[in-house]
Structures are given as structure tokens and as C-alpha cells.
Amino acid sequence: MTGSEEGSVSLEVLKTKMAEFAKERDWERFHSPRNLLLALVGEVGEVSEIFQWKGEVPKGLPEWEEKEKEHLGEELSDVLLYLVRLSDICGIDLAQAVLRKLELNAIKYPVHKWKNHSA
Numbered sequence: 001m002t003g004s005e006e007g008s009v010s011l012e013v014l015k016t017k018m019a020e021f022a023k024e025r026d027w028e029r030f031h032s033p034r035n036l037l038l039a040l041v042g043e044v045g046e047v048s049e050i051f052q053w054k055g056e057v058p059k060g061l062p063e064w065e066e067k068e069k070e071h072l073g074e075e076l077s078d079v080l081l082y083l084v085r086l087s088d089i090c091g092i093d094l095a096q097a098v099l100r101k102l103e104l105n106a107i108k109y110p111v112h113k114w115k116n117h118s119a
């Protein structure tokens with residue numbers, strides 16, 4: 001991937017790339033909502049495995065080796081890619097949905113009421 005592509009990554013780009021990836025391999029028949037959901041949950045499990053038994057870790061993971069952080073990046077990417085693909089296959093516009101959800105969150109948890117308190 002080029003640097004310019006990294007700068008312009010969007011949910012739309014990821015959606016298109018995942019659709020192409022599946023089409024090229026004739027994997028569209030496997031990318032059903034249920035299969036994608038299970039794959040997504042499996043990848044979340046792989047992220048959990050990386051943190052398993054480590055106890056609480058400081059933000060930024062300063063004591064982790066580069067290789068371990070790279071692995072975490074890969075598994076988080078798998079989570080995102082399956083989430084984007086699942087949304088696409090379900091006909092959900094994830095970009096629109098996530099912006100709406102942020103607005104709903106802000107209404108549900110107004111700053112004046114929730115500042116310095118956790119939900």
C-alpha cells in the first residue's frame with residue numbers, strides 16, 4: 001500500500017477492497033451475514049488472546065515489542081475488515097450509521113450531566 005492510500009483510507013475504500021477480494025476468489029458465496037459475523041467474533045477473540053493474562057497494560061503499550069504491536073494491528077484490522085464487509089452484506093451504510101450513533105451517544109450522555117462520571 002502506498003503512503004497516499006494510507007492517508008485517504010475510508011470505510012468506502014475498505015468496503016470496495018473487501019468486495020474485490022471476495023469476488024476475485026469467488027468467495028462471495030461464503031460471505032453470508034452469519035459467516036461474516038462468526039468470522040468477526042473469531043477475530044475479536046484473536047485480539048483478546050493477545051491481551052490475555054497480561055493484566056492491565058499502560059496506554060500506548062510502551063513495554064510491548066514491535067512484533068507484538070504489529071500482530072495487534074493485524075488482528076484489529078481483521079476485526080475492522082469483517083465489520084465493514086458484514087455491514088455491506090447486510091445493506092447497512094456504516095459511515096452514515098456510525099455518525100448517527102455518535103450523535104445519539106452525545107444526546108444520551110450530555111457533557112453537563114456526565115463530565116467526570118463513567119456510564
Ligand SMILES: Nc1ccn([C@H]2C[C@H](O)[C@@H](COP(=O)(O)OP(=O)(O)OP(=O)(O)O)O2)c(=O)n1
Pocket residue numbers: 021027030046075077078081082
Ligand atoms: N473467507 C475469508 C477468509 C479471510 N478473509 C480475509 C479477511 C480477514 O482480514 C483475513 C482473515 O484471514 P485468516 O482467516 O487467515 O485470519 P488471520 O489472518 O487472523 O490468520 P490466523 O487466524 O492464522 O491468525 O482474510 C476473508 O475476507 N474471507
